[in-house]
Each structure stands twice: as structure tokens, then as C-alpha cells.
Amino acid sequence: MKNSQLYKGSLNTILMKLLEENGKMYGYEITQKVKEITKGELKITEGALYPALHKLEAEGVLEVEVVQVDNRLRKYYKLTEKGSAETVNKLAELEEFIKNMQTIVNPKLSY
Amino acid sequence: MKNSQLYKGSLNTILMKLLEENGKMYGYEITQKVKEITKGELKITEGALYPALHKLEAEGVLEVEVVQVDNRLRKYYKLTEKGSAETVNKLAELEEFIKNMQTIVNPKLSY
DNA sequence: CAAATATACATAATATTCTTATGTATTGTT
DNA sequence: AACAATACATAAGAATATTATGTATATTTG
Numbered sequence: 001m002k003n004s005q006l007y008k009g010s011l012n013t014i015l016m017k018l019l020e021e022n023g024k025m026y027g028y029e030i031t032q033k034v035k036e037i038t039k040g041e042l043k044i045t046e047g048a049l050y051p052a053l054h055k056l057e058a059e060g061v062l063e064v065e066v067v068q069v070d071n072r073l074r075k076y077y078k079l080t081e082k083g084s085a086e087t088v089n090k091l092a093e094l095e096e097f098i099k100n101m102q103t104i105v106n107p108k109l110s111y
Numbered sequence: 112m113k114n115s116q117l118y119k120g121s122l123n124t125i126l127m128k129l130l131e132e133n134g135k136m137y138g139y140e141i142t143q144k145v146k147e148i149t150k151g152e153l154k155i156t157e158g159a160l161y162p163a164l165h166k167l168e169a170e171g172v173l174e175v176e177v178v179q180v181d182n183r184l185r186k187y188y189k190l191t192e193k194g195s196a197e198t199v200n201k202l203a204e205l206e207e208f209i210k211n212m213q214t215i216v217n218p219k220l221s222y
Numbered sequence: 223c224a225a226a227t228a229t230a231c232a233t234a235a236t237a238t239t240c241t242t243a244t245g246t247a248t249t250g251t252t
Numbered sequence: 253a254a255c256a257a258t259a260c261a262t263a264a265g266a267a268t269a270t271t272a273t274g275t276a277t278a279t280t281t282g
Contacts, residue, residue: 004204008239008268009119014215021218028230037218038211048269050232072230072277091216097117098209100149104125105202107132107148119239119268139259159240161261183248183259 007042011052013094014044016061016079016087024065024078027053053077061086118153122163124205125155127190127198130173135189138164164188172197 018030025033031044053075056062061083065076079087129144130136136144142155164186167173172194176187190198 004201004208005120005238005269006124006204006208007120009116010212011268013117014212017216026230027232028228032229034215037214041207042211045270046230046232047234047271052268054232069230070278074230093115093117094212094216096152097115098212100153101121101125101205101209103148104145105128105205116240116267122239137259139257143258156241157259157261158242158263163239165261180259181249185259 010094011044011048012056013090015049015052015056015077016083016090019062019077019079020084020087024076026074026076056083121205122155122159123167124201126160126163126167126188127172127194127201130188130190131195131198135176135187137185137187167194 014034015030018033019025022033027046027049031046031049034042034044053062057064057077060080062077063080065078067074067076125145126141129141133144138157138160142157142160145153145155164173168175168188171191173188174191176189178185178187
């Protein structure tokens with residue numbers, strides 16, 4: 001997350017949405033995917049990513065599958081059933097958030 | 112800020128935009144205004160608001176005018192020249208942020 | 223082929239931001 | 253008289269992310 005402060009608090013939502021979209025992903029893959037789809041504008045740092053993944057796992061939102069590729073480890077993360085349900089809420093919250101921010105930034109359009 | 116974690120990091124942007132829009136405002140007025148325009152969905156807490164205002168003032172983004180109304184104080188805040196310039200950047204960052212989040216949430220529409 | 227870059231994980235110290243709780247004081251409402 | 257609203261403020265703690273660092277393998281490039 002190498003950007004404006006605005007991204008603070010949005011990492012979990014990003015992770016959950018990506019996993020909902022892609023089934024399972026490993027950490028490094030996530031960083032690359034985000035860089036790709038935002039055309040380099042959002043860079044997720046490892047120091048934010050790995051603790052976030054571990055916490056979501058501890059909460060039962062994600063589960064891990066460790067795979068050996070060549071001589072290297074990959075930890076694939078995917079949503080649990082609980083995680084899938086929570087992702088729906090997270091995305092609804094994001095929509096609300098964006099709506100509210102747009103209302104503040106562009107009040108003429110809304111009230 | 113009594114809501115999802117998503118709002119973390121967005122308070123300064125909100126404050127600066129409101130002051131750009133309304134010229135000058137005092138703390139309590141800001142809390143009410145935000146509650147009003149978001150129809151009660153976003154509530155800025157005092158514990159977040161006042162330290163944020165003080166910090167922006169210390170940074171030279173805002174300046175204060177203390178007014179006595181009846182026997183009570185009001186501290187009106189307004190953007191400095193520097194603050195007005197930074198608000199332009201803040202709003203550009205917000206647009207970028209929203210655009211990127213929408214890209215992540217709805218990838219089919221974008222790439 | 224050595225060096226640099228990319229892949230892949232991880233954590234610790236620190237910084238930032240916000241929540242929750244609390245405090246003071248005046249004014250308006252029931 | 254009691255409670256809610258107005259109006260400011262701060263302190264302890266939680267949550268989140270940055271920056272720096274560490275380990276190790278694989279691939280590219282000069």
C-alpha cells in the first residue's frame with residue numbers, strides 16, 4: 001500500500017474481493033495482480049500484506065494451502081464459507097463508503 | 112468516524128473539502144454537516160475530529176478564528192492558501208482511490 | 223558466469239489514524 | 253430539576269500500515 005492515506009483500511013476488502021474473484025491466490029501473486037489492474041498506481045507492500053493475510057486466516061475468513069513449486073513455497077489463500085459471507089458485507093460497505101465520499105466531494109449532485 | 116475501517120485515512124480529505132465548500136466552519140458544525148449530508152451514515156467522533164483539526168492547523172493547512180457566541184467559544188477553521196492548494200491534490204487522490212477501488216471491485220468494466 | 227533482479231515468504235520497530243472513555247462548561251428542552 | 257444538545261478537549265488503547273530488514277531460490281542480463 002504505497003500511496004495516499006486513503007487506502008488505509010481498505011486492504012482487507014481488496015484481499016477478500018480478489019480471492020472471491022480468483023478462487024485462490026498466493027501473496028506475491030496478489031501484489032502483482034493489484035499492480036497490474038491499477039496500472040502501477042497501487043502497490044501493496046509485504047509488511048502490510050502478510051500480517052493481513054495471517055490475521056484473516058486466524059479469524060477464519062481465509063484458509064491456506066501450502067504448495068511446493070520447484071524448491072519454493074507458495075501459500076495459497078482462499079475464502080472460507082464464513083469468509084465468502086463476510087465478503088458480501090465488505091463490498092456493500094465499500095459501496096456505501098464510496099457513495100458517501102462522493103456525496104461529500106460533490107454535494108450538488110445529491111441533496 | 113463511526114463506521115467501517117474504510118474511512119480510516121479519509122478524514123483530512125473530508126475536512127478540507129468541507130472547508131473549501133463552506134469557507135469556514137467550527138468543529139461541532141462539521142460533525143452535524145457530515146451527519147446531515149450522509150443521512151446519518153457517517154458520524155465523525157470528537158476524538159478523531161479535534162486532533163485532526165489541530166494537526167492540520169499545526170501544518171499550516173488550516174487557520175483558526177476564535178469567536179465568542181453567548182458565553183461559549185467557537186473555533187472557526189478555514190483553509191490557508193497552502194491548504195487550498197493541498198486540497199486540490201487531496202481531491203485528485205480521492206478520485207484516483209475511488210477509481211482504483213472500483214477497478215478492483217468490478218474488474219470486468221476496466222481491463 | 224557473476225551480479226542483479228524477480229520470486230516468495232516473514233517479522234520487528236515505528237508511525238499514523240481512529241475508537242472509546244472521560245472531562246469541562248454552557249444552553250435549551252421536557 | 254434532569255436531560256439532551258452545543259462546544260471544546262485529551263488520554264489510553266486498538267488497528268492498520270510503513271519502513272527496514274532477513275532468508276532463500278530462480279531467472280535474467282551484462
